[in-house]
Amino acid sequence: PLYREAAEQLLREDKAYFCYCSREQLEADKAAQEAAREAPRYVGRCAHLTAGQRRAFEAEGRKPVTRFRVGVGTIAFDDLVRGHVEIDASDLGGDLIIIRSDGTPLYHFSVCVDDAEMAMTHIIRGEDHLSNTPKHILLFRALGVEVPQFAHLPLILNPDRTKMSKRKSQTAMADYIAQGFIREALVNHLALLGWASGNGDEAEIFGLEELTQVFDLDRVHRGGAIFDRERLEWLNGQWIRRLAPDELVSRMAPFLEADLAVLRAEGRAVREPAEAELLTLVPLVQERLPTLAAVGSLLDFLFVEELEVDPRLLVPKRWDAAATIEGLAEARRVIATVGPVAYEADELEPRLRELAEDRGWKAGDLFMAIRVAVTGKTATPPLFDTLVALGYERTLARLDAARELLDGLAARAV
């Protein structure tokens, strides 16, 4: 309705006209221009129809499109990032269609009408619209509104340097959020594409607040920038480390839940994580999360009732199965002497180190055997904190289970 009115106004003022050219005619024009090595453009066949001609076309049942008169001359504007730009009206492809034959408006027209309606003062968009800008300026003028300020930002590129488009690339911020990137990192990363503070060294981490202070279109580049996912991951880690503990809990909880739901769907018995418990786990994971989505692989062992352990991981490089069985048995004994009441990292570590020393084992080997026995993994948060997080009972049970697993294997081998 708004577009229709605007179009009718342009028609009334003869800034636009009805065009009855058939698609076949337009294609023939285009083919001819191509053959002549010219730029495709509308030739203006219907630009000056008489009332009689129009009636004749209408009588044929032709539905007209509405074309906007582009005129002649050069259109100049001062872009906030590109500076002075001039484009000749003859390079605009002829009078452009603003209303289709079915009455619906085209993009270039609707954005201008919308922006005019909303009295936009600044249009900040991708460089891909730079060559469309003269059309928009002409439309704004015809609509009788003040032409907004333009700023054309460099494009964000795929690794192959082509434009990152909505169609063939992942561009939705929601997708990155779903992958565990946090908004602070996304904002920071995007700000750094095509812009730098200019304050030289060590100036890479910028929060929204700070950006509103230091960001300036004057310093924006003109060349496109490749979206570097590795740098985004680094920034994401930086920002995750800066989150307050309770904030991290509320942001990572959904990711953990999702991973646990998958395990449940596989038929595994899974315990429900409590918020208070997650809060105590924050120190174990905060600096180990490249993305929030990594939380599951770091903590899932705490919530599954039955751990699946690969016996090959269980035996440290310098040990054999028998030594591992002995090591786990001794570790269990030592931990049991600590008991459930004094079960703290500060109690566990010195005693287990002492055990290793007494038996002439490398502490790392003993620790690795314990680590795999209670988590099923070789890469985990710090061992003693992990044991505490797991709890006294579970730790002992898992040490026993691991030992039995190796025992069973040994028995079968004999």
Added chain:
RNA sequence: GCCCCCAUCGUCUAGAGGCCUAGGACGCCACCCUUUCAAGGUGGAGAUCAGGGGUUCGAAUCCCCUUGGGGGCACCA
């Protein structure tokens, strides 16, 4: 094909004529720290500033050409 834009390490960039034998960050490598993984620390490799002409006492910085890359030219958005 026509029009427009761009051009410094693999990537993001600092650099607005001498401060540049080109600085930082990501990534990579090494070492340190260390119970694993991370994080952190230190160091390193990595750019004849796309190429060629000018201008200038002096050019990554200014001008021209070439090359390369990108974007736009729809009854798409």
